[in-house]
Amino acid sequence: MILSTPRLDLREMTDDDLPALRAIxxxxxVMVAYEGAFSDAESLAWLRRLQERYAQDGFGLWAVVLRETGGMIGQCGITRQKIEDDEVIEVGYLFQRAHWRRGYAIEAASACRDWAFRTLEAEDLYAKVRATNVPSMNVAIRLGMTVRRTFTTHYRGVDMPHLAFALTRGEWSRTVPGGS
Ligand SMILES: CC(C)(COP(=O)(O)OP(=O)(O)OC[C@H]1O[C@@H](n2cnc3c(N)ncnc32)[C@H](O)[C@@H]1OP(=O)(O)O)[C@@H](O)C(=O)NCCC(=O)NCCS
Structure with missing residues (x-):
């Protein structure tokens, strides 16, 4: 177990989680910000990339398990990402549609944010959000983040304008209850 919150447990994803991962x-x-649904091959590649990150970095997107049912309802965690030429630490979150609008994403992402500052001792935490992805922006805002800049990625043949949300360690310790 990596993290626990009042309703959720976060742990590394395994091959047994593929059906729940595919449901996302x-x-x-769910995948509108990624230009549409993944294929089986793309989902397997996504899981393998996560497992590489666990091995190389010791962290990645983790399975979010609803403790009440024991089922995986989403993925949330910390990854190394690039924003243009900069290497950043990012919090990411994707949940099954049946579990949206209950506060699970902010509950999991807040725990990951605090883990990034406390355990990884990150100086800044980012969230890369496609400029059309309002629910994701709202999670970033609820994490205490603000927009630092705009940038464009090229993915699946499409230019995608993005916002770089971020929170500094100083902002986290000043503004987040219990942040220090
Ligand atoms: C981004 C994403 C995880 C956000 O999910 P979400 O359900 O909107 O976020 P939360 O789980 O934090 O729920 C927040 C909402 O639940 C409501 N809510 C209901 N019960 C709640 C509770 N007990 N606690 C907190 N909020 C609650 C909140 O009021 C809020 O609604 P609002 O935004 O209309 O004010 C989801 O839209 C998603 O998976 N999108 C697809 C993947 C994706 O694009 N990820 C981001 C890539 S950058």
Missing amino acids: LHDPV
Whole structure:
């Protein structure tokens, strides 16, 4: 177990989680910010990339398990990312549509944010958000982040304007209850 919150446990994803992962990555509504649903091959590649990150970095996107049912309802965690030429630490979050709008994303992402500052001793934490992804922006705002700059990525043949949300260690310790 990596992290626990009042309703959720976060742990590394295994091959047994592929069906729950597909319930996220194969849903065209969930994946609208990624230009549509993934195939089986793309979902398997996503899991393998996460497992590489666990081995190389010791962290990645983790499985979010609803403790009440024991089922995986989402993925949330910390990854190394690039924003243009800069290497950043990012919090990421993707949840099954059936579990949206109950506060699970902010609950998991807040725990990951605090883990990044306390355990990883990050100086800044970012969230890369596609400029059309309002629910994701709202999670970033609730994490205490503000927009630092705009940038464009090229993914699946499409230019995607993005916002770089971020929170510094100083802002976290000044503004987040219990942040220090
Ligand atoms: C981004 C994403 C995780 C956000 O999910 P979400 O359900 O909106 O976020 P939360 O789980 O934090 O829920 C917050 C909402 O639940 C409501 N809510 C209901 N019960 C709640 C509770 N007990 N506690 C907190 N909020 C609660 C909040 O009021 C809020 O609604 P609002 O935004 O209309 O004010 C989800 O839209 C998603 O998976 N999108 C697809 C993947 C994606 O694009 N990820 C981001 C890539 S950058």
